[in-house]
Amino acid sequence: MKPGCEETVSGQFNTVDRFSDLPDFIVHHIISFLDTREAYRTCILSKRWAHISATNPIIEFNYYCKAEYSPARHCPSQEDSGRLLRYIDTRMQRYATDNLRVRTLRLIFPDSNEVFSCDVDQIELSSKLEEFSCKVDEWIRIAVRNQVARLDLHGPLKYQLPDILLSAKSLTQLNCFKVKIPYYNGAINLASLQTLELLRVDVEEHMLNHIISACLLLKCLSVKFCFGFKTIVIPCCSQLKELTLSYSLPENGTIFLESSYLTCFQFSDISFYSDRWPVMSKPGLLRNLRTLDLFSSGITDGDLGKLLPELASIETLHLFNCHRLTMIRISSVQLKEIYLDECDGLLYVTIDAPSLTKFKYKGDFDPRCTITISSQATCVLSVHIKPCCLHTRGFFKLKQLMTGLRSCNALEISLSNNYDEFERDDIKFDEEELGDVNLGPPRDITELKLSLHDQNLSRSSMSAFLNGLFWTCRPDIISFRFYLEYPGLMMQFFMSELEDMVNCWKHPLKRIEFPDANCSNIHESGKVEVQWRLHW
Structure with missing residues (x-):
């Protein structure tokens, strides 16, 4: 029997609309999984569904994903923009009049030159921007009064957050993009705020630190591509657990970590050539840190040597583009994953971590580099090699590098182009040159x-x-990726050479499975990926 149907005495089925009998809050939860356009379309089902759509506590107004209020989807005109603003204002005023709960409000607008016509002069544009800002301020004021829990604001250029937002007691998550947080001398009452994400936001140093210190329940802070400050202080009273600071702190800036609750820290330098490590913390405050993700050219061997002993609970360590590092020595019982990406200055890596499960090294192949891991971790070695480095001694160094990895699961080699016309492209290998x-x-x-x-x-x-x-x-599987203009001939070379190696006295290769052996299907341009299985 179909769900929602009842069988009568005569054997017929009467359709029963069980779905419409559900309470409003359950239906609101169901349509919260739909996007704005799909959620609005439910209003045509019945009068009750029209009421459900109009009272949905999750409100999203996305300039790039319009529903009934604009027929143009890709290049809206100024008339469409005005229609959008009038529609938003009508909806928000209804929430204010009927005192409807606003759980989530998402306002996504582009820059002012997309909202308003480019033909208007500066005086008219300023007037329109001021009028638009007043409208957005009113919508946010309505949301705050109606107990908003989450606010996502992708504002137009130069839009300033209203002061009333800083007293939203019910707000738990605030995401801001391309707005400005001005100086505010009053008290900040964001008692429930747990997540704060700032992307391309202009915020004064006093305001940023004031918000951090005032929000005692703040658990997650993300600051990316922001400006207006030089110093960030995580006070001892803060319960912040996740901190992400990417491309925001100036070269002379500093992060003061005074809290011991931090479990995840991600940091990226604003400059590729930074020459200082900006993080300052007292001994013992990083004992709960489990994930450390650094994209920092300023950290040195001495900085890392002082930092690592403080990380008593570290489980995941990711070092990216730390080109001033030459030596890494790690001894940790808790450490489980290590990723070393593009740390091209590394010469010695020694890791003693019995709980290590994953290790990956990715960067240019340096014959001087030595990696030693005292663990049965699954290791992936990913190197970029120029053909001029692939000679007998080069292969010897590559094998020597793999010897330091007890359990190397995969080897990834990217053969890059030679940009120096004097470098040779031919590869040579003769095992007899190695002698004994x-x-x-x-x-x-x-x-x-x-x-x-x-x-x-x-x-x-x-x-x-x-x-x-x-x-x-000796790999079980060999995968080829070609980014060539004409890969067909290269594929034939590889297949022919592999077939010649079967039962060769140099290699105990017995059989090769060619699932994509038909080279006629290979396009003459673009990217080609082929995977074959080898039997030794």
Whole structure:
């Protein structure tokens, strides 16, 4: 029997509309999973559904995703913009008149030159912007009075948040994009605020620190591409657990961490060439930190050496573009994941972490680099190599690098183009040049991923490339990614060389599965990905 149907004595079925009998708050929760356009379309179902759509506590006005108020979807005109503003004002006034609950309010507007016509002069544009700001202030005032819990505001250029927003006691989440938070000398009463996200926001230093210190329940703070301040203070009274600061702090800025509740810290320098580590904290305050994500060119070996002993609970460490680091020594019982991305100055990496489960190194191949991990962690080695570095000694260094990883699960090699016309493109490998040097048998790994970027290799270079790689490792799966103008010929070279290696005395390769062996299906331009399974 179909749901919502009842069988009569005569064997017929009477359709019963169980869905319409649901209480308003349940239906509101159901349509909250729909976007604005879909939620509005439910109003045509019945008069009750029209009431449900009009009283939905989750309100979203997205300039780029309009519903009934604008026929143009991609390039709205000034008339469409005026229609949108009138529609929003009508809806918000109804919420104010009927005292309807506003749980979530999302106001997403573009820059002023998209809202208003570019033909208007500066005086008229300023007048329209002032009128528009007054309207947005009124909508926010209505939402605050009606107990708004979440506010997402993607404002037009130079829009300033109204003071009333700083006294929204019911607000738990505030997301701001491209607005300005002006100086406010009054008391801030955001007693319930737990999440604050600022993106491209102009905020004064006094205001930012005042908000942080006043919001005692604040758990998550994200500040990205913001400006107007030099110092951020996380006071000892703060219960902040997650802090993200990306491309906002100037080169002479400082972060003062005085709270011990922080569990996740993500930091990115505003400058690629920063020469100082801006984070200041007292001993013992980072003992609860579990995730540390640094994109900082200013951190040095000494800074990291002082920081690591403080991280007693660290579980995930991600260092990206820390090019001033030359040596990393980590000894941790709690550490589970380590990611080293584009730290091109590293020469020595020593990790003693018995609980380590994942390790990934990604960057340019430096023959001087040595990595030693005392763990059975799943390791991924991802390197960018120029063909001029792939000679016999180069493959020896690559194998030596893998030897320091007890359990290397995958090797990713990106063969980049030579930009120096004097660098050679041919690859050579002759095991006899190594003499009596022996690093043991090739490493058994799950997958070998090869990427070729704008680099067409000759047949001899292709043969030397595969010989050197199979002397280094024995993969179960080999994956090729070609970013070439004409990849068909290169694919044929690879397939032919692999087939020649089957039952070769140099390599115990027994069989290769070619699921995509038909090269006629390969396009003559663009990206090609092929995966084959090898049996040794």
